[in-house]
Amino acid sequence: xxxxxxxxxxxxxxxxxxxxxxxxxxxxxxxxxxxxxxxxxxxxxxxxxxxxxxxxxxxxxxxxxxxxxxxxxxxxxxxxxxxxxxxxxxxxxxxxxxxxxxxxxxxxxxxxxxxxxxxxxxxxxxxxxxxxxxxxxxxxxxxxxxxxxxxxxxxxxxxxxxxxxxxxxxxxxxxxxxxxxxxxxxxxxxxxxxxxxxxxxxxx
Numbered sequence: 001x002x003x004x005x006x007x008x009x010x011x012x013x014x015x016x017x018x019x020x021x022x023x024x025x026x027x028x029x030x031x032x033x034x035x036x037x038x039x040x041x042x043x044x045x046x047x048x049x050x051x052x053x054x055x056x057x058x059x060x061x062x063x064x065x066x067x068x069x070x071x072x073x074x075x076x077x078x079x080x081x082x083x084x085x086x087x088x089x090x091x092x093x094x095x096x097x098x099x100x101x102x103x104x105x106x107x108x109x110x111x112x113x114x115x116x117x118x119x120x121x122x123x124x125x126x127x128x129x130x131x132x133x134x135x136x137x138x139x140x141x142x143x144x145x146x147x148x149x150x151x152x153x154x155x156x157x158x159x160x161x162x163x164x165x166x167x168x169x170x171x172x173x174x175x176x177x178x179x180x181x182x183x184x185x186x187x188x189x190x191x192x193x194x195x196x197x198x199x200x201x202x203x204x
Contacts, residue, residue, distance in 0.1 A: 025092050025199075026194075026202060027199055028081075028085040029199075031084050033187065034188075035080050035084075037184060039074065039076075040184035043073060046070065047070075111146070111150040111152065114146070115143070119138055119139055119143060120139075133176035134176065135179070136179035136183040138169070140166070140169030140182065140183060140186045141166055141173070143162075143169075144162045144163065144169055147159070148162035148163065149162075164190045168190075
């Protein structure tokens with residue numbers, strides 16, 4: 001016969017599975033951070049390194065070729081991060097005998113991607129208006145808001161990641177010369193730290 005504490009724990013676990021998406025992979029967060037580091041390094045090299053075709057004296061971000069290349073790198077990073085998160089989270093849900101496409105996961109994705117997609121469209125508007133120094137702050141702020149919004153439907157730790165992204169985005173907005181650094185810290189460092197914590201706390 002089960003003890004009352006065990007029955008309560010099982011009931012709590014069932015309620016969490018029905019209302020929260022618990023299959024987020026910590027390893028996916030680590031890999032997303034690594035992708036962002038690589039992308040930020042490529043962007044820095046193309047924009048600021050004096051021996052490239054673009055050069056330090058060529059008014060960074062004004063070259064059409066540079067804009068296209070930076071956008072391509074950003075899209076590759078986005079596809080890799082989303083694809084990795086999907087595959088590893090699906091594997092985790094199968095390993096834990098959880099349903100991946102559940103009402104909880106749909107609520108989580110809806111809460112996350114409404115701000116993220118809005119931020120992406122807003123960033124395209126900034127590109128159209130040549131407000132390049134606001135792209136990094138915008139992506140960080142909208143992504144942070146998405147994470148905070150989605151934290152109601154998944155592990156609570158994701159809220160802290162969202163707050164960190166939001167703060168870095170606001171810093172980058174007031175100090176645009178450090179936009180790329182803040183972007184690398186947010187999408188790179190914070191993702192690696194968050195992913196490592198989640199991996200050692202839930203995945204191992």
